[in-house]
Amino acid sequence: MTKESKYKFSNIIKIPAFLGIIIGFFAALIQALIISAGGPEAYGFCVACHTRDLVNGFFNAFTGDSLGLAPISAVTPVLTIIGVIIGGYVAATRNKEFKIKKAKPLIYFLYFLGGIAVLNFALLLGACPYRAALRFAYGDFVALIGIISIAGGVALGVLILLFITKRRGFK
């Protein structure tokens, strides 16, 4: 890779740290906008909470129920997750990385259960890992405890993964 091509935009956006700064900065900007419509603080970007708002918003609209929502989503929808899906799909097809990968039905079921569990754990913490970072940046030490706990869970998961790979005899 020559020096020039290293600084091309298509290469810069492959650096995760660059995206991290972008998310943090724009989440702060969105935060400055949603606060006047009643949104909670440090709510600029959150995968779990914005999914929750979208799903429960639709659910409430169709069934007339009143499942819990963030104050901002009671007045106007947040479409972050729709955007993420569009953006990811566009990026994958434009760079020819879109490819259907199938698995066994049992795996689908496990991932489905995993999704339910992850969202429930995330909402117990009140944040997915991204909002936890944004909350910690905002000065919320409970979020720091959450981040440390995530690291603890990851450590246990890594031990399990290493144990499984050892038993199967890889590496």
Add this chain to the structure above:
Amino acid sequence: MADGFLTASTAIIIIPLLTLALGTLIGYMAQRSGFCSIGGMRDLMMFKHTRLFFGYLALIGGGFLGYFLFWIIIPSAFPNFFWPLTQSNPLTPIPGAPGGLSIISYVILAIIGGFGMGLIGVLLGGCPLRQIIMGTEGNLRSIFFILGLAVGAIIFHAWVIKLVVMILP
């Protein structure tokens, strides 16, 4: 109600468009970079790779810089920035946490929630954002994970949160 850049009536129109635009940008860049928070911690612990982990640290840093910059421009939009410095107990969660529980309950919930999310995330190969991106790349497992997220939201607010409020002080 706190003031932001916009009045409440303008914000209602603009927020869906802006969040859609920001989401599209994040989705595009996350697909290109493979950004993942739990994956970053996993790579650090398993292989001593720091590439993704620096992404997560950059998110915290970028968030703080962004808050600080916009806080200088319009302080009223960030009424509780530097929240722990104004509280007698620095572990008080920022206002807006659901349920009206005691401080110790929020700490317990944060530990349970974080631990479970990290464990399941690493076993299934990614945090929620990464799973959504893998789903858009055509990975059908991750699409079922996203469906699980949607069902989980309804389950949480229909039953789990009521149970939690009943059990914890």
